Amino acid sequence: MKTIKPAILGTLMVPAFMFAAGSVNAEESTTTMEATYLTETPENTFHADALTGNQVKSSVEDDEDIGTITDLVIGEDGQINAVVVGVGGFLGMGEKNVAIKWDSLELTKNEDDDDYVITVNASEDALEAAEEYNRNEDEDNK
Template structure:
């Protein structure tokens, strides 16, 4: 499952010929019909691309992705309301949404809902931080659902038909 988050993080890195479809999350959450996706193509990296710069230090107040991924989410009364399934990152590297799995048992019957990234906050208890939201489990269960479309390689509304086909995966050099 960490591969899902890693691929989401890596998808924010500009690569040669990479395109990223963006859909207005607010329209999906409001139930309005979304417009056709806007395709934004990253600038191509060629021989004249500037060399990558290495960091000598990391920001002290930043949190690793593992503090988000697969973490239980609680309401303000410390009742578990779901689990973070994915974090969406736009083409500029900005976190835009969090997908939360609610309901179900051992992954069966689970529903995935999207909330804006800034709707999830952290609370400290017993020297440990954990994600909280000002919502209820019922509100999340009643929110529009999303599913991950492996062919399209993105989250889509449950009401949208699954894509057929899609890009053929290109094996990495170290894969056999």
């Protein structure tokens, strides 16, 4: 009878050790993911400062400047959802922010200086009449 107890005990212990080892390996695989790094800008990409501060031109009004990009709205997936454009006012006074969906913009590269030209199919009057974008509402919902 003495030999049966160690055999039963051993049989019960093997699955427990295997479960514990599997849990450790699972933890190691999720916590050991390392960051990857870039050393230069990948093709067909650009930096945020290539957009912010740039003028938005109207394709309706002969490429007239109708506002300045002041911010980007970026989703948790890293995609740009919209650009925030400051419109109206004079020297920054009385200006309001309007968010234009990313898909509504057309980006082209200026061949002379490699800067981006950003156009939207809207007039300056249309942007001034658009509802103002309120960034604070987004922060309250988090």
